[in-house]
Amino acid sequence: MPVITVLYYVMTAYLALICLRNFLKERDLQNAAMYAIVMLPMILRLFRIK
Amino acid sequence: MSRHALGKVIIALVALLVLGVGGSELYAHRHYKEPVVLGPGVTRVERLSKYHPPLKGTANDSLVYVLEGEEDGGAVLVLGGTHPGEVAGILAAIVMVENAVPIKGDIYVIPHISRSGSTGTQPSGGYPLYYHIPTEFGARKFRMGDRVTNPLDQWPDPDVYIHYPTGQSLSYVEIRNINRCWPGRPDGTLTEQTCYAAMQLVREHNVNIVIDLHEAELLYPVTNCIVAPSKSATIAVMTQINLSGDFDIHTEPSPVGYRGLSHREIGDHSDAYPFLLEAPEPFLDQPTGPKTEALLLEGVDEFLLAAGKRGLLFVDYDETGKSIELRVGRHLTTTLGILDEWNFNFPEAEIIFECPGYYEMLENGVGAYLRNPDAVDPSRVVYD
Numbered sequence: 310m311p312v313i314t315v316l317y318y319v320m321t322a323y324l325a326l327i328c329l330r331n332f333l334k335e336r337d338l339q340n341a342a343m344y345a346i347v348m349l350p351m352i353l354r355l356f357r358i359k
Numbered sequence: 360m361s362r363h364a365l366g367k368v369i370i371a372l373v374a375l376l377v378l379g380v381g382g383s384e385l386y387a388h389r390h391y392k393e394p395v396v397l398g399p400g401v402t403r404v405e406r407l408s409k410y411h412p413p414l415k416g417t418a419n420d421s422l423v424y425v426l427e428g429e430e431d432g433g434a435v436l437v438l439g440g441t442h443p444g445e446v447a448g449i450l451a452a453i454v455m456v457e458n459a460v461p462i463k464g465d466i467y468v469i470p471h472i473s474r475s476g477s478t479g480t481q482p483s484g485g486y487p488l489y490y491h492i493p494t495e496f497g498a499r500k501f502r503m504g505d506r507v508t509n510p511l512d513q514w515p516d517p518d519v520y521i522h523y524p525t526g527q528s529l530s531y532v533e534i535r536n537i538n539r540c541w542p543g544r545p546d547g548t549l550t551e552q553t554c555y556a557a558m559q560l561v562r563e564h565n566v567n568i569v570i571d572l573h574e575a576e577l578l579y580p581v582t583n584c585i586v587a588p589s590k591s592a593t594i595a596v597m598t599q600i601n602l603s604g605d606f607d608i609h610t611e612p613s614p615v616g617y618r619g620l621s622h623r624e625i626g627d628h629s630d631a632y633p634f635l636l637e638a639p640e641p642f643l644d645q646p647t648g649p650k651t652e653a654l655l656l657e658g659v660d661e662f663l664l665a666a667g668k669r670g671l672l673f674v675d676y677d678e679t680g681k682s683i684e685l686r687v688g689r690h691l692t693t694t695l696g697i698l699d700e701w702n703f704n705f706p707e708a709e710i711i712f713e714c715p716g717y718y719e720m721l722e723n724g725v726g727a728y729l730r731n732p733d734a735v736d737p738s739r740v741v742y743d
Contacts, residue, residue, distance in 0.1 A: 313515065314514055314515070317514060317515050332367070332371075333367075336363065338363070338366040338367070338370065341366070341367055341370055342370050345370050345371065345373075345374040346374070348374070349374065349377065349378060352378060353378070353382060353385070354510075354511075356382070357511050358382045358385050358386050358389075359382075359385050359479065359482075359511070
């Protein structure tokens, strides 16, 4: 796997963790749902599903 | 538990449910293996990595079916699935593998040249994951694909794709488009290496003709046609004339200034005569109803009918749609027509094979020419 691809997976994992952190800290349920939705494609990519 | 915490738990559970159900379907789709029955004409099956070993084990280590005629002659390479969403090309190639009988010369068939592209569907396209061709023994199931290499196999895309070797700037996503990466290079991206491997096949076996099977939108002018560079133009035009009584077909010149396409680069970088065939596929058009399997296989859409009545389409279109039988059939008959003209012009390198064509598809359906993998010797079944 090329180095740049590895870096992109690392960036994706970092972004997914930030979204997860914000999801856990968020008080507004609507915003929390938004963070969960935003995380979905990142998780699919990290698990190499889509 | 507070209402807030309960709300978050519910959101998390719903997200996990969506991930689980959707993700498992996507995973199954990516790993689904299509059975292909080796017809009477197939003498051997190879992998594309034979022509470029670094492809071995990758998603684009596609199967190459070789049909060798009893008499020596020329050679033709048929490419299906350059754009895996253009299913008539894939099915026409599989019909050839399962039915064609070579008499003179050799046929190389790659039904899934973009095998990676066939393992995913267009993001946000709402595509069905599979399509089914009815046969007398039940439905044969095929993967639906996207236009380009799956990003799981090649990622990220650059901001601008610089084509090798011309240096032409193309849109970023075209770096994953097989039909913008010809002639390829041995140390390039997966998509470029795939094109390079196919070029090596052409050079090693002195392939005379390369036929790249595609489909295109009805709202797009380059459809119902043969695209050919100047060296192939005479054969293309004569084929068009010969077939014009059977179905609507015209010839489009391969533009010299647009690089990376098979109909340009294969001819420029080898002695082969390239042809790219386009059949009309309503499913690909943007302003259609839902992207269903019925639309893919029958090609009937009310929005395209409305567009047709307003003269906005580049093909004749009515309530009968554009069936998969019509599209596969025209690919097969056009291929045979090109070979007829080739043989007339180059009798020293004849390529002759028997294969069902347009009228057989219309009369009997594509399924009549797909064999039952459960009813043959397992050694004659390959899983792609």
